[in-house]
Amino acid sequence: MPEGLCANDIAKLENIISATRRVKRGETLFRTGDRFDSLFAVRSGSIKTVVTHDGGREQVTGLLLAGDALGFEGIEEGVHTCDAIALEDSSVCVVPYTLFERMCRETDALQRRLHRMMSHAMNREVNHVVRLGLLRADERVARLLLDLSSRLSRRGYASSEFTLRMTRDDMGSYLGMTLETVSRTLSRFDKAGLIEAQGKFIRIRDFEALRAV
Amino acid sequence: MPEGLCANDIAKLENIISATRRVKRGETLFRTGDRFDSLFAVRSGSIKTVVTHDGGREQVTGLLLAGDALGFEGIEEGVHTCDAIALEDSSVCVVPYTLFERMCRETDALQRRLHRMMSHAMNREVNHVVRLGLLRADERVARLLLDLSSRLSRRGYASSEFTLRMTRDDMGSYLGMTLETVSRTLSRFDKAGLIEAQGKFIRIRDFEALRAV
DNA sequence: CGAGAATTTGATGATGATCAAACATAGTGG
DNA sequence: CCACTATGTTTGATCATCATCAAATTCTCG
Structure with missing residues (x-):
């Protein structure tokens, strides 16, 4: 996660994201409708994100591996818009969003990192659209x-x-x-x-x- | 664009995004590979984003109307990853990214707004994936x-x-x-x-x- | 107004969905 | 730890949806 951050910044960051959560295979990290208050980074294992369409049909919208971040979809409305389900026993870093946002205002390297992560997540989705459409x-x-x-x-x-x-x-x-x-x-x-x-x-x-x- | 911003902030913001660019029907606002240095907001008209897959096949990945923001895909690598083409004579606000990023560090309401816009763009893509997949x-x-x-x-x-x-x-x-x-x-x-x-x-x-x- | 672009509609065919059944694998409880 | 049951996978047969090819109109814009 580092790179571009000074030692002091890294310490602050680690303080914020100290919490780790374990999710067993098949369990959900969050569900559609859950209040959004944290971003997550996969530490080990893998996670799928699923959107359930009216009528019960399900679409897997994302596959996240160790190092991947998820949860951004919840920022817009303050509510998660998909289910995140562990594909195997996994663990994730929990990043409390409000604190993280504040830190991004203080540290431009961190801000840049967040924006790149969100942009990356968008490009992943666009690739997915191309795959499905073309x-x-x-x-x-x-x-x-x-x-x-x-x-x-x-x-x-x-x-x-x-x-x-x-x-x-x-x-x-x-x-x-x-x-x-x-x-x-x-x-x-x-x-x-x-x-x-x-x-x-x-x-x-x-x-x-x-x-x- | 306002809401949650004080008069002073709005003035600063307007100063930054003073530039407007006109794009005629069929012309490109930016192209794949162009250096990314600004975000855009559609002021009038409409714009499509297109990804060209190897082999020449094209996928329209987005349809932007007045008020919609675009260009976020370029943040990740500093290079645009799609073409943005006007569907009719249009005009867009040009938001120089580095300046805007700095302002977001100073004004939390603006930061929140940016993050919501990016999250919204992600949710748009996810909806698109669901539409195509399901x-x-x-x-x-x-x-x-x-x-x-x-x-x-x-x-x-x-x-x-x-x-x-x-x-x-x-x-x-x-x-x-x-x-x-x-x-x-x-x-x-x-x-x-x-x-x-x-x-x-x-x-x-x-x-x-x-x-x- | 005229030419190139876009749209509509038809006929045909291929890709992938659906239904079905046998088989393999993994997770659980005795 | 093994057997049993759930769940997941493979493969086949058939069918529906949508792509492709083609040609006739209709727009639209320079």
């Missing part, structure tokens, strides 16, 4: 795998091998397609030698081909 | 019409009658479908008495039925 089913799946791969490798994990934390149903919801189509697409990629897929375990065998899907 | 073609068209209607009425225009500023192609791109499907859907809504659609002119005849599509 790509075919197999392209979407390929992009999700490559996306996860690069995000995991940036976090120090192997880029070509990982274990999905979400179900086929979650993937389908995230990608705007059914779980069956996700499953079929992965099987096809497997048979074509692009990946190795056995259940939740994925190994990417041919990055170039996957990018070219 | 709704069928006719539901998407209905939602777009209702969305435009309510946004226009909030701006003091009639809610049941308006003239689209975009082409069928733009609508299709925004909604993740082809222009033909948009056209057919509007024709069907027209025949069913939900709306009256002649070219770019739209009159909503039955809000309830449109919401229930």
